[in-house]
Amino acid sequence: MGERTPRRAAHFLAFMQHGVSSHSVGMWRHPLDKVGWDYASPPYWEHLARTLERGLFDAVFLADELAPYNSFEDSSDATLRYAVQAPTHEPAALTPIVTGATTHLGVGITLSTAFEHPYSMARRLSTFDHLSGGRIAWNIVGSYSPSEFAAYGQEMPDRSVRYERIAEYVDLCCRLWDSWQPDAVVADRESGIYAHPEKIREVVFEGRHFRCRARHFVAPSPQGRPVLWQAGASEQGRQFAASTAEAIFAIQPTVESMRDYSDDIRRRVSAAGRDPEAVKLYYGAQVIVGATEAQARDKAEYLQSLLRPEASLAMLSGQLGVDFSTFDPSTPLDQIPVPGIQGVKDALVATGAGDTVTVGEAADIYAFRFSMPQVIGTPESVADQLEVFLDDGGADGFMLLATYTPGCFEEFVDQVVPELQRRGRYRTRYPGRTLRENILSD
Numbered sequence: 336m337g338e339r340t341p342r343r344a345a346h347f348l349a350f351m352q353h354g355v356s357s358h359s360v361g362m363w364r365h366p367l368d369k370v371g372w373d374y375a376s377p378p379y380w381e382h383l384a385r386t387l388e389r390g391l392f393d394a395v396f397l398a399d400e401l402a403p404y405n406s407f408e409d410s411s412d413a414t415l416r417y418a419v420q421a422p423t424h425e426p427a428a429l430t431p432i433v434t435g436a437t438t439h440l441g442v443g444i445t446l447s448t449a450f451e452h453p454y455s456m457a458r459r460l461s462t463f464d465h466l467s468g469g470r471i472a473w474n475i476v477g478s479y480s481p482s483e484f485a486a487y488g489q490e491m492p493d494r495s496v497r498y499e500r501i502a503e504y505v506d507l508c509c510r511l512w513d514s515w516q517p518d519a520v521v522a523d524r525e526s527g528i529y530a531h532p533e534k535i536r537e538v539v540f541e542g543r544h545f546r547c548r549a550r551h552f553v554a555p556s557p558q559g560r561p562v563l564w565q566a567g568a569s570e571q572g573r574q575f576a577a578s579t580a581e582a583i584f585a586i587q588p589t590v591e592s593m594r595d596y597s598d599d600i601r602r603r604v605s606a607a608g609r610d611p612e613a614v615k616l617y618y619g620a621q622v623i624v625g626a627t628e629a630q631a632r633d634k635a636e637y638l639q640s641l642l643r644p645e646a647s648l649a650m651l652s653g654q655l656g657v658d659f660s661t662f663d664p665s666t667p668l669d670q671i672p673v674p675g676i677q678g679v680k681d682a683l684v685a686t687g688a689g690d691t692v693t694v695g696e697a698a699d700i701y702a703f704r705f706s707m708p709q710v711i712g713t714p715e716s717v718a719d720q721l722e723v724f725l726d727d728g729g730a731d732g733f734m735l736l737a738t739y740t741p742g743c744f745e746e747f748v749d750q751v752v753p754e755l756q757r758r759g760r761y762r763t764r765y766p767g768r769t770l771r772e773n774i775l776s777d
Contacts (some may be wrong), residue, residue, distance in 0.1 A: 343725045344777040345761050346732025348396045348443065348617055349387050349744055354423035356504035357737045358398070359621070359648055360702040361641035363418050368739040380429055381436035383741050390748030391762055393773050394441030394472060395433060396564075396584075396734055397426035399479065401447060404653025407645075408660045411482065417646035419702075427459065434467035441470040441770030443564055449478035449502065450487050453507040454547055461512065461553035469557030469769035472582070474564040477501045481656050491656075498571040499640045503542045505563070505579060510538045511551040512560045520554055530554075562771050565601070568681065574669065577603030577614070582774055586619045586706050590728045593618055597729025615731040615774055618724060619707035622735055624717050624746050630658045639703050644695070647702035651694075651710060654701065664695030668678055707736055715752040721751075 356363045363369070372379040387395055403411035403421045414421050430442050444463070446456060458713060464471040477497050478484065484491040492500065494733045519534035532550075540547040566584040567576025576583045577600055585600075587593040601611035623638065625631030652659045655673040662671065668683055671694070683697040683706050692700075700706060710720045737743055755761035766776035 342760065343731060344759075345721060345725060345730075345755060346615065346617065346774065347390070347747075348390045348394050348732065348734045349383070349392060350619065350734045350736050351383075351395050351396065351740075352398050352400070352420060352423055353429055353474055354420065355418045356420065358420065358705045359638070359736060359738050360417065360419055360646050361643065362638070362738050364641045365638070365739040367742050370742075372741070375424065377432045379741075380432050383744065384433040384436045384440055385746055386741055386744050388437040390438060390752045391765060392442050393732065394470075394770060396443040396474065396475070396760070397429060399426045399445040399447070399476075400480065400653075401450070401483040402480070403647055404480060405482040406480070406658050407483065407649040407652035409658060411647035413645050417643055417649065419646050419650045427463070430463045430471065431466055434470055437551070439470070439765040439768065439773065441472060441562070441773065442467065443472035443562075445474040445476055447476050447478045447483070448504040449483065450489070452547075453504050453545055454511065454549060456504075457508040457511040458552050460508075461551070461556045462538075464556035464558050464561055465553070467633060469771070471558070472562035472564045472770055474566075474584075475501060475505060475580075476566075478624040479656065480653055482653065486617065495570075498575050500544045502575055502579070503544050507538070507540050507542065507545055507547055507562060511547075512548075512555075514538055514551050515555045517555065518687055543686075558769050558771055562774060573600060573603060576600065577609075578607045581771070582615045582616060582617060584617050584619070584734055587728075588706055588708055590615045590708075593724060593728030593730060597771050599711065601729075616729065617732045617734045618689050618728065618730045619705060620721070620724070620733045620735060621704040621707050621709045621738070622717055622743075622747055622751065623709065623711045623738065624686050624750055625711075626713065626716055628712050628716065630711065635709065639699075642699055642702055644698070647691055647698035648694075650702045651653065651698040659694050659698065662694050664693060664698075666694045667691045668694055668697045705736055714754045716757060717755040718760070721755070722758070725760070 351357050378596055400420050400423055404415040405411040407413050427444050432443050457757045460473055482493055514536040516534040520530045522529055535550050537550050538547055562581050564582045565576040565577055565580035567573040585596050587596050597616055604614045623631055623635045648659045657673050683692055710717050756763055765773055766771050
């Protein structure tokens, strides 16, 4: 008999936004949502952070949107009327609050390359990495929504140049982060020399999209660079993620599509000369847990009942950059070209498992569970399904979609985590102090 391959241990992230609701539209209506908590005040986030750390999560993933969606009916009225990811506050401001309340939990910040120069981005992320003791990740996005570009008074660039620009942006940031030698700072009080300038390279960068001539203004942080996160779905996105990212996020609706994506990404990572096991794959999942299977299904049905059709269409319109008010809801989604996130459309089309997915169906699927697979059941059956995703889907971990908060994460930490630990599929302590150490360790 051959040697048995060790089973992967799960990793978890909490998928959140800094606002009234995250990605599951209408959850603010739930009678258990934020009872006694104010999402705009520190205590709510401190409690969430401590809950996630108690559950040994790698990090809280702070998604973002830079302006209210306005693709639906050429207006942001429905977005504001139904709290469709609105209002949303600035995510990076939560970093010191979350890391100040915890010792190990990381923070993944979604920050767009579209409207800020790489020099200030590199400086900010180094600063946060210092203040957190090395627990910062950057979710690299290039902005996809027409409303964002309208808010900043810019034309939305063609998809063909989007990743070229992002790649150049990240390249410049990395040159800045890597420009200080480890022994550059001597802080010699006798001589008065603080640092050796010859050991701090001046970055001179002349790219197609960015120019820079400067030394990085921040001394090396605990991680050197933040952990680089990316969600590569399109052909260009997958190539960029495989060559650059340390953790990749994907929304794949079935275990079969997870396996296809896992195999494809790991082939690409290997072809880029990198260790495929050093790039972690997190898949989105909506977990709804109950004391019995029937109770869990009832919870899921009630959660879905909180959707409003107009709100669902407003969210899908914003994500895909298409005004779906101009289409019959029975129109097949795969017939409609989209300027927004191609991976979202592909995942929604795949949710049909061979059947045609209409615009109306896609809107409700997306507004409720972001095209993620639902994992509904008792703690035992939830653990069973997550094990299938790990073993058959090739997942390293999961990005858990929030429903009502903080309850959905409290339930997962108190009920599902102990079951996974009992099975030997989840750690019982943090292996390191930095986010990179905790992501890379099983």
